[in-house]
Amino acid sequence: MTVAAWLIILGSVFVVFSAFGQVSAGSSLETRERIETLLSEPPADGLGLAVDTVLEILRVVAMVAAAAATATAILGTQVLQRSRSARLWLSVLAVPLFLSAAFIGGFMGALVAAAVVMLWLQPARSWFAGEPLPERFNADGTLRKTEEA
Structure with a gap:
């Protein structure tokens, strides 16, 4: 969870810097x-x-990316505190962030979106629910066999 949250925070910060670089360029x-x-x-x-129209579209898309990235960076800190609503809002904001960041250098937006997806997979689901993490391995490192019902 810590890795996913920090990927969200740092990736979002890089998207904000990229967006401002795009606007200034x-x-x-x-x-x-x-x-x-x-x-x-x-x-x-x-x-x-026209060229001016395309420049205006790029400026608006960059500002949308910066706004979404700012929000996801803040929500990423809330994820570290096990906030379920932050996880939900991150999922909503990941879509416009991913789409708009593709126009300003896409990799970091895709990284943030992938980290948000990680929040919905195991063991993150158990961590958000406050449940013990599923045991998958024995003490010696071998894969634990599941018990048949």
């Missing part, structure tokens, strides 16, 4: 030239979008 000449090149080649040439 949006007005550079190099970014404008890349967008012009993109819009002049198929399949984007048929979209009818």
Whole structure:
């Protein structure tokens, strides 16, 4: 659980920095030239979008990613305190974070989303429920056989 929570927190912080980097680079000449090149080649040439429109869309997507990442970083700290509602809200926010972070460098957004999925798997489910963790191994390291009913 600690690893998943820290992946969420640190990954979210990196997404926030990436989003602000994207917003600040949006007005550079190099970014404008890349967008012009993109819009002049198929399949984007048929979209009818202007460079300023694409820059505005990228700015809004980056701000959505930054907002979702800020919220997930805060909720990640709550997960360390066994908050079930934080786990639920992280699951909701993982979707817009994953989708919007894909436009600003996707890897960290995908990492945060994967860590959120880990919160719903065993042994995390037992940990959130306050139950003892399932025993899978014997003291000597061999896999424990399950008892048939």
